[in-house]
Amino acid sequence: MSHPSPAQHPQPEQSAQPAESVWRLPGLLPLVGMTVMGFGGFATLMSVVPLWVVRGGATETGSGLVTSSLLITTVITQTFVPRLLRRFGHAVVLSAGLIALGLPSFGFALSSDLAPVLALSAVRGIGFGILTVTGSAVVADLAPPARRGAAIGAYGLGIAVPNLIFLPLSVLVVDAVGFTPVFVAGAMPLLGIPAAVVLGRIVRSHRAAPRQPTTRPSNGRRRQDVLRLMLPAGVLLSVTLAGGALITFLPQLVSGAGWPRSGFLASIGLLVLNGIGALTRWLIGGVADRRGAGRLMIPLLVLGAIGMVLLAVSLHRSNVAVLLIGLGLVGCAYGALQNLTLLSAFQQVDRSRTDTASAVWNIGFDSGTAIGSTLLGFIATQAGFVPGVIVLGLLMLAALPAAWRLAIHPQPPGLAVRNDR
Structure with missing residues (x-):
């Protein structure tokens, strides 16, 4: 069979206090607070800025480019974040990232033309790249391996709750009041800077502990790590293709189907998608610590593909109930x-390489979101939204071989022992 995950065979020092709340881990609360502010600003503008350029005369393809512009610079930035953290430290890098993510929000109110909106989105992508890689790497650094699933779940709440609240609320506010209040709210990452400074101090003291390795891996070791990380990143990419496309286009997708009160229905749809997503991201962590991550991926990929099929059926037949069920399954x-x-990404590498695992995972996440929004926008322009939704559902099923491989071999040989030290 496979090499057991750390969660399956915890070391004595990790299991001494199993009942202690994961929220008591040092640094987790400032991490979650900073994450709520950062992702709050991100979620507030995620569906609104593409809608803003459509109001300014852009096509669906141009609307998809808004998300792509943001996420292209996000992905490029993510490749440099581990080096930036080593050179400048977490407090400085995170503070700069929150400024880059929040400050450009004020600029959107000045023009709905595609070119300046794309430029501002690109700047925001730099900040988002810093926030995403650093946040998920810090989780692995602060939590012992046997508690990582639960800690990732708690961190995931800091990401998912802003999506749950601000994605649908921002669309409602645009319909009721207009775009300007939403652009002001999009600057909320600036409010997370104090928490970033506190978190930076905690991480610095934590990494000064003797348990942290000081040797730097060879180039060959780095390449091996990246190759192993392709499997979980590939599974992630397949589901973020669909998630990113739906978050970007759901308001337009619903209005194009001709339903009355499309703005309200889009808000409800985003609430279902992100509400169930937040709940499952939180709850699955403890289950994964006990059962292993790989074996849970296969049924979830199938479930998501079924949800995309139901979504396509709902658009074809204008059935609101089927729409919401499909969005729930995808969520x-x-x-x-x-x-x-x-x-799973953290299980593929030694504990000293969590920054690399975080960077590769986030590149998979944001690449999927960017490609998904662009792909759905392109197919919708050529043939409509229904074929685009079906294609994205099929791409989820294409990740089943990678999920099967992770279920059989969740960890490379030798890493189970090293990661638990």
């Missing part, structure tokens, strides 16, 4: 697989 897969693939 279940979208939320749970984020937790499981991140946990």
